[in-house]
Amino acid sequence: MTTTTPSSGPLAGIKVLELGTLIAGPFCSRMLAEFGADVIKVEAPGVGDPLRQWRVLKDGTSLWWSVQARNKKSLTLNMKDPQAQDIARKLALEADIIIENYRPGVLEKWNLGYEDLKKLNPATIMVRLSGYGQTGPLKDLPGFGAIGESMGGIRYVSGHQDRPPVRIGISIGDSVAALHGVIGAMMALRHRDVTGGRWNGKDGELRVAGQGQMVDVALYESVFNLMESLVPEFDQAGVVRERTGGALPGIVPSNTYTTADGKNIVIAGNGDAIFKRLMLAIDRADMANDPQLERNDGRVPRTEEIDRAIQAWCSGKTIDDALAILQAADVPVGKIYSVRDMMTDPQFLARNMFEQHAFADGTPIKLPAVTPKLSETPGGTKWIGPELGQHNAEILRSLGYDDAQIAQLREDKVI
Structure with a gap:
């Protein structure tokens, strides 16, 4: 400061x-x-x-x-x-x-x-x-x-x-x-x-x-x-983007998950290479190696399945453990900050x-x-x-x- x-x-x-x-x-x-x-x-x-x-x-x-x-x-x-x-x-x-x-x-x-x-x-x-x-x-x-x-x-x-x-x-x-x-x-x-x-x-x-x-x-x-793409999606495909809670529709996986200690964590594993690293980090090699899930357009139809797998893993980890594991795997992840978190956070201070x-x-x-x-x-x-x-x-x-x-x-x- x-x-x-x-x-x-x-x-x-x-x-x-x-x-x-x-x-x-x-x-x-x-x-x-x-x-x-x-x-x-x-x-x-x-x-x-x-x-x-x-x-x-x-x-x-x-x-x-x-x-x-x-x-x-x-x-x-x-x-x-x-x-x-x-x-x-x-x-x-x-x-x-x-x-x-x-x-x-x-x-x-x-x-x-x-x-x-x-x-x-x-x-x-x-x-x-x-x-x-x-x-x-x-x-x-x-x-x-x-x-x-x-x-x-x-x-x-x-x-x-x-x-x-x-x-x-x-x-x-x-x-x-x-x-x-x-x-x-x-x-x-x-x-x-x-x-x-x-x-x-x-x-x-x-x-x-x-x-x-x-x-x-x-x-x-x-x-x-x-x-973003609201207008061309409606114009060309008749799609009206709706509310989706903590998820980012059509870009999978990107959502908010709850850890064992009741904290919320945001995981954005929607890049193709990132998705594979994420699945390996949460011990889901089957999904990491599934050909249908290699690209985002293949993952979108299976959004709920992917989110369930990530949530099941988060439910067994504290937020600190989850952050450490996913950061080590080079997966974009973060906790949701309150102002109290910000005021003592090393990144904010640095x-x-x-x-x-x-x-x-x-x-x-x-x-x-x-x-x-x-x-x-x-x-x-x-x-x-x-x-x-x-x-x-x-x-x-x-x-x-x-x-x-x-x-x-x-x-x-x-x-």
Whole structure:
């Protein structure tokens, strides 16, 4: 475990304006902040991002906030006020990337939509994350991650066939959408740079510049993008993939099994050579040498038989013994980790997957380390999630506001 002092990062010098709440938009900008981007997060005065009060709290603030808002600067703006909209517009025109996850049309009401800003800055890159995207008959409906997961297909295939679909225990739809937003932002940034670079005409003069664009991320489409061979299987074979519990349908064997000490173990012996090693390791030479089982297409019709054989072997072994035997046989195998397992696991520790930081009062806190790992320009945590409005004066001064004007904005409840 380490306390990181990150390099400037590969995104040093990139300015990001975050106009979003909760998960998808903030997670997108969080990743940019982790790799050096200067991220300004706009929050509502008095209450801030609702995520500040989600899940487990410390002194009234979510522990999740420490991670989701790390390296960001907090600016409070009452976006219903024209003065606040003017401040946001100034920041947007200076930004390389704008990230927002309001319902489609909200920014347009404030004259902050993509087309509005593009007229003033042709290099504008705006990442828009919403439930259904910026077009289509459903675009105006509220679309949370759970809805995106359902419509995108992942809920339908999650769980056991004889029970209703289940959700994964995290907000996977929002997070997957955020990752698509990061990918889109990086591609748009690359395109902008190769077509002329950043526009920086603060005096309002329209200058030759690189081409910006809108990155339209729909939650349901981001989930849909993960669904592997779902579409061609249905189109060509009429196959509707169903729930299969812990197994991976059509790829055999790959399932979850229970050991003698009541622990769960995942075994993925679906490669042809791996399958043979697995069968020999569990003392089933008959199956290892069965010509019908040499290839996956021969194993699929005998899935239940293969799973019964593996389960029978696991039932006679503790999880530690099973892991040792199968790892020695070079078979992909692993236990199912809880966070308690992770915090003491040698692999997690060797990879420095935890960072040690502290709250303002000095109380220590561990955070997950930044991924992916870059060899020359790694990301890291400069500070944990900020206090609400912590950077108001700093940001407003950078826009030319003096202390008297800032005090007036505070009195007018603009900030």
